[in-house]
Amino acid sequence: MLQSSAYLAAEKKVAIAAVLTASRLCQSVFKTLVSSETVLKGDKSPVTVADFAAQSLVNRALQRHFPNDAIVGEEDAADLHADPALRDRVLALVNANSGEAAVTGQEMCNFIDLGSSAGGSVGRFWTLDPIDGTKGFLRGEQYAVCLALIVDGKVELGVLGCPNLPVDLSKPDGERGSLFVATRNGGAYQRSFSSEILHKIHTTNADKASNTKFCESVEAGHSSQSDAANVAGLLGITQQSIRMDSQCKYGILSRGDAGIYLRLPVSDTYEEKIWDHAGGSLIVEESGGVVTDIEGMPLDFGVGRTLKNNKGVVAAGKLIHTEVMEAVNYLLE
Numbered sequence: 160m161l162q163s164s165a166y167l168a169a170e171k172k173v174a175i176a177a178v179l180t181a182s183r184l185c186q187s188v189f190k191t192l193v194s195s196e197t198v199l200k201g202d203k204s205p206v207t208v209a210d211f212a213a214q215s216l217v218n219r220a221l222q223r224h225f226p227n228d229a230i231v232g233e234e235d236a237a238d239l240h241a242d243p244a245l246r247d248r249v250l251a252l253v254n255a256n257s258g259e260a261a262v263t264g265q266e267m268c269n270f271i272d273l274g275s276s277a278g279g280s281v282g283r284f285w286t287l288d289p290i291d292g293t294k295g296f297l298r299g300e301q302y303a304v305c306l307a308l309i310v311d312g313k314v315e316l317g318v319l320g321c322p323n324l325p326v327d328l329s330k331p332d333g334e335r336g337s338l339f340v341a342t343r344n345g346g347a348y349q350r351s352f353s354s355e356i357l358h359k360i361h362t363t364n365a366d367k368a369s370n371t372k373f374c375e376s377v378e379a380g381h382s383s384q385s386d387a388a389n390v391a392g393l394l395g396i397t398q399q400s401i402r403m404d405s406q407c408k409y410g411i412l413s414r415g416d417a418g419i420y421l422r423l424p425v426s427d428t429y430e431e432k433i434w435d436h437a438g439g440s441l442i443v444e445e446s447g448g449v450v451t452d453i454e455g456m457p458l459d460f461g462v463g464r465t466l467k468n469n470k471g472v473v474a475a476g477k478l479i480h481t482e483v484m485e486a487v488n489y490l491l492e
C-alpha cells in the first residue's frame with residue numbers, strides 16, 4: 160500500500176533542513192580543518208570538530224520541533240568537556256552556522272548529549288550519524304550526514320546528505336551534493352543540495368548479478384574486501400567494485416549506480432551501529448531493493464544502539480538479492 164504524501168511530512172521537512180544545514184557546515188569546515196581538530200576516540204576511530212558541531216545542530220532542531228522524541232546519536236560531549244580549546248572551536252562553528260541565536264558551550268554540549276538514548280523496540284526515536292565516513296571526510300572523499308526516524312523498531316523516515324557525492328556519478332566533475340530521502344511505503348527520492356526538486360529513484364532492474372557492479376567500504380577493517388572479491392568472482396562479476404566510504408553506498412545503490420552493496424564482517428565481535436544503516440537501508444528498500452544481513456535476516460533496529468542481532472549487510476536490487484545471498488552463503492558458511 161502506498162502511503163499518502165502527508166505521512167511524516169513535518170518530520171521529513173525538519174530532517175531535510177537539519178541535514179542540509181549540517182552538511183553545509185561540514186563542507187565549510189573541511190576547507191579549514193587542521194589536524195588538532197581531530198581526536199581519536201576510545202576505539203581509535205577519528206572524530207572531528209565537524210562531527211560534534213553537526214550533531215549539536217541537528218539535535219537542537221529535533222528538540223525544538225519534536226521535544227518528546229528520543230535521539231540515538233553517535234557522538235557525546237565527553238571529549239569536549241575534557242578539552243576546553245576543542246570545545247570552543249566547536250562552539251564557534253555551531254554559532255557561525257546555525258542561523259539561530261548563539262548558545263553557550265554548556266548548552267551546545269547538552270544538545271550533543273541529547274543523543275544518548277538507548278533505542279529499543281517501543282516508541283519513536285531518531286538516530287543520527289553527524290558524519291558517517293569520518294575517514295572519508297578527512298581524505299576529502301565521500302561522507303554522509305545520516306538521520307532516520309525509527310518507530311517501534313522500524314525505520315519510517317531516512318535522510319542522507321552526501322556533500323561530495325556527484326548528483327550524476329557518470330559526471331564526476333559535475334555538480335556535487337546529493338540528498339536522499341525516503342518514508343516507508345512512500346518511495347525514495349534524490350535531490351541536489353541546490354534544488355528542492357525531488358526525483359524518484361530506483362535500484363537496478365538487472366536480473367543477473369554479473370550485469371552489475373558491487374560497492375563496498377574503502378576500509379578493509381570495516382568489511383572484508385577479500386571475501387567480497389570471492390563472492391563477486393563466484394557471481395561472475397567482472398567489473399571492478401566501487402569502494403566508497405559511508406552510507407553514500409546505499410545512495411548509489413538506490414539510484415542504480417551499483418547493483419549490490421556487500422559489507423562482510425571482518426571480526427566476529429563487531430556490532431554494526433544503527434546510525435550507520437537506518438536511513439540508507441530504508442532508502443534502498445523504498446527504491447526497490449532488498450537489505451538483509453549475511454544470513455538473509457532483516458536488519459533489526461529495535462534492539463538498542465547496535466544491530467546486535469545481525470552480522471554484516473547484503474543489499475541488492477530485488478531480482479538479484481537471492482542470487483547474491485546464495486554466493487555469500489556458499490562462501491561464508
Ligand SMILES: Nc1ncnc2c1ncn2[C@@H]1O[C@H](COP(=O)(O)O)[C@@H](OP(=O)(O)O)[C@H]1O
Pocket residue numbers: 204233288290291292293294375376377378380381382403404405406425426429431432435
Ligand atoms: N570493525 C568495523 N566493522 C564494520 N564497521 C565499522 C568497524 N569499525 C567502524 N565501523 C563503522 O564504519 C563506519 C563507516 O562506514 P564505511 O566503512 O562504510 O565507510 C564508521 O562510521 P563513522 O565514520 O561514522 O564512525 C563506523 O561506525
Ligand SMILES: [Mg+2]
Pocket residue numbers: 204205206233293
Ligand atoms: Mg565514528
Ligand SMILES: [Mg+2]
Pocket residue numbers: 288290291292434435
Ligand atoms: Mg557512521
Ligand SMILES: [Mg+2]
Pocket residue numbers: 210233288289290291292293
Ligand atoms: Mg560518524
